Amino acid sequence: MNLRRPRLALTALFVFLLASLSASAQIQEIGDGGPGPVKGQHITAEMVSLAPSVSPGGTVQVGLVLTMEEHWHVYWMNAGDSGQPPKVIWTLPSGITAGPMQFPIPQRLPLGPLMDFGYEDLVTFPMDISVASSAKPGPVHLDAKINWLVCREVCIPGKAHLGLTLNVAQNSPAGQPVGALGQALKLIPKPLPAGMSTAITAGRTDIILTLKGGSKETDAEFYPYDQDQILNAPDQDVVPTADGVSVRLKRAAELTALPLTIRGVLKFSDDEAYEIVAPVKAGEVAFAGTPAKNASAASGVTAIGAIGLAFLGGIILNLMPCVFPVLFLKGLALVQSSGEERKRLRSHGMVYTLGILVSFWVIVGVLLALRAGGSQAGWGFQLQSPVFIALLASGLFLFALSLAGQFDVGLSMTSVGGDLAKKQGYTGSFFTGVLATIVATPCTAPLMGAAIGFALAQPAGITFAVFTALGLGLAVPYLVLSFQPAWTRILPRPGAWMEVLKQLTAVPLFATVIWLAWVYGQLFSAQPGEAADHIARLLCCFLVLAIAGWALGRWPLNWRSTVAAVVLCVVAIAIPLTTPKPLVLKAVPYSQAALDEARAAGHPVFIDFTAAWCLSCQVNEKLVLHASDVESELTSHNFVVMRADWTAYDPEITKQLASINRSGVPTYVIYPAKGNADVLPELLTKSVVLDAIQRDSK
Incomplete structure (x- = not known):
């Protein structure tokens, strides 16, 4: 048995031992050199031809027909995680040559943690037999030794001695594509039609295959010709595009260096598949995954229902640890300013809401632009970017340091200047909404998943409506309090407890930073040593940010310390964003x-x-x-x-x-x-x- 992944070793070893017990110590060859059929363990083998004769200089198609008992299978040319394909070894007369075995469209065959590629029930493998123009007329015998591995929960190797006798004769009629062999010839994957093209972008964990130039496809499966390029077992996420389809594959850990091209079969149905050779481009591509419209149809989600779920999910999102500290600080500001003019409080609530909505609309615009370009992205797609994660984690870490009391710049992260945040100006309220949206992207509240998944598979108008409802849900708690300042009476009165509670809100932010550092490392998980180096660089960034915060706290309201802190922050951010020089000499x-x-x-x-x-x-x-x-x-x-x-x-x-x-x-x-x-x-x-x-x- 062929095994290609260490993590599957235990399962494959168990299957192999069972196979050894099921098979005899020495495989018994069946057949006497004739066409068959011959019966082996759980399988029947037969050799067939489209025509009984062939002209000198001509070609005739022959085929190996394997019929399996129910639930047993044989393998495709790339067997997947385990197994091996059938083989034919010919012994042919002079002037007769055999082409390679051709493999019809395969199917996925899950077995526990394994995913194999192959065939159940019946399969025919066509081959071309060519006769030299100098061949003498008369009967010729084509002798073939066949080997196979047939599997269910156990695998049993088998072999047969089969053959065909053909007549070499002038003006022999061409065979008609009928029977099992004729059907198999129709199922051989075809070359990609003119006008269609494929491209592959390979990231650290995902490989995105995009087909363009065809009709909109709703289903696809990719079968690689070469081993150890993709993980076979995970589901292949599929998203239709305007003129084709995008398929997300999981990159195999063994694929440490990207090939120039990836070859394989792109299957659309049991009787339609194409051979592709796609150039590989390195890069990270946002991708939404399996289109949500199928799942939403099954669960009965409608446009109105998705909007309602999004609104409720946005409200709950305020309680997530990455969002609550921002809302809490706005709540404190509202308590302290409850005596202000009601019109001004309402204006602040509206501007805060506008900041959230504008941020959500920007996100939707990016999502729709990616979709129009043939790629897909989902909620939190920014977290697929190491640069975004490093910037977000650094900002939250610095924000948490401020909340914890190391230095005091109010909500400077949410304003163009620190004094704007202190005065709670409209600019501060707007950018507080922007910050709330940014820190919300790592979170998914209950009810959000179905709504967002539905929205990403719908026309642009519905997508905007659902995301707008999500933004309104996020904004509504503060917006309601700004319109009804009397309700702030249910909130505790200002006092020393506010500073203590503000410091406690730093805890969930620090926890979020730890999680983001973990996500950052996962983006480099295909190269474990490199992942550790990148995480260490991000931790060094946090160290320099802590020094910058110390400088601001040690010398507050001093322009020199502010300049020093800004310089230190720039240096800190540069540490994880600077790509290390690749090693010329690999050890x-x-x-x-x-x-x-x-x-x-x-x-x-x-x-x-x-x-x-x-x-x-x-x-x-x-x-x-x-x-x-x-x-x-x-x-x-x-x-x-x-x-x-x-x-x-x-x-x-x-x-x-x-x-x-x-x-x-x-x-x-x-x-x-x-x-x-x-x-x-x-x-x-x-x-x-x-x-x-x-x-x-x-």
Whole structure:
């Protein structure tokens, strides 16, 4: 059995052991070289032809027909998570050649955590038999050895000896596409028609396949020709576009480097599929997922119902931990200003509401623009962007520091200037609404899911109506209090408790920041080491922001401290947004076997004994080992660079360290192709490493 994912090892091993018990120690071959049919375990095999004869220089189609018992299956050319496709090995007379086996449109075959690609009930695999023009007339026998794997909960290998006798004769009539073979020929995936095109954008976790130039499709499945490019088991989300379809696939962890193209079959129905070869572009694409109109139809959601659900969901959204601190501070401001003129309070409520609505309309505009361009996005699509998450997390962290009492700028995040927020000017109220919308995007309140899912699959007018209702729901608590200031009597009176409670509201904001940092790391989850580096850069950003907040709190109302804090904030934001320089020279994991193999091939070897918890190791790597001139020298002298990661205890690495009289990291060793180990100092400089490279590469 072919297995391609470690996480499926236990299941596949269990299936394989059951298969071993079910099959005999040696597979018995069935058939005597004739066309059959022949009966094996849970399967019947037969060889058929469209015509009994073929002309010299002509071609005839033959086919392998496999009929399975109920619930048993065989496999497509890419079997999926496990399995192997049938194979035919021909023994043919001189002048006769056989083309490759052709595979009809497959289907998805789930089995526990596995997803296989294959066929149930009956399948025919066509093949072309070509006869040379010099072939002599008369009967010829086509001998075929067949191998297959037929599976249910267990898998049973089988093999057969089949064959066909054809007559080579002048002016032989062409065969008619009838029977199982004729039907199979109609089910072979076709080349993509002229005027249609495909493109693929591959991100860290998702691969978006877009077909353009065809009619609007409502269903599609993608089957890759090559293994270890996508995760087979997850559902493939499908969204129709105006002239085609977009399909979201989950990127396989094994796909560390993107290929130039991805090849496969795009299936629209059991009898319509196309072969595609799509160029791959790296990038993150927002995507809504499976269109909600099908789900909404099943649940009975209507436009009016979606608007009502959105309004109620917006009200509940105020209680979410990422939104409540903002609303709470506006509530405090309302209590303190309850004696103001009623008209002015109403105006503040209207401006706050306008800020929320404008923000929601901007989001809807972006969603509709993406949809018009063939991509899709859902609520919170901004969280698919590492830049947005870094900015949002940094802003919330700085806001939480202010609430916790480190410094006091009021609601400066929501205004163009700090004094506007302090005075609760209209600009402050408007941008408070903007902030409430921004911090609401990571949250989904009850009732929102069905409404938003429905809205994203509807025409633009309904989409705007649903999102407007959601914004109004978010704004209505404060809006109602601003119109009925007498209701503020139910709120506690101003006092010292307000400062304590304001500080407590920093807790859910800090919790939201922790969650956003986790989401930030998940965007890089396809490369675990890279994910840890990105999270560390974001944490460094928070550290610098904390220093900026300390400066504002230490010297309040001082323009020098304000300038210093602004500079520190810019530096802080730049840390996670600056893309690290890609490594020119990739290190391979250390093993004694790899070391011996490299030296036997005549390569000098540089071993970096390191660990994630070793600070000196990280400094040496960043400043010296990854310097462009050091990498260039290692490359030009054909060094094999190995990384002996001692983050977790490894007895093989420990043994190797002991062999050079070392017991810890950092340790750097050069093994010349011939000669003894050259141990470098723990603290490296570029000159030390460059001299050692020259010395040990001679």
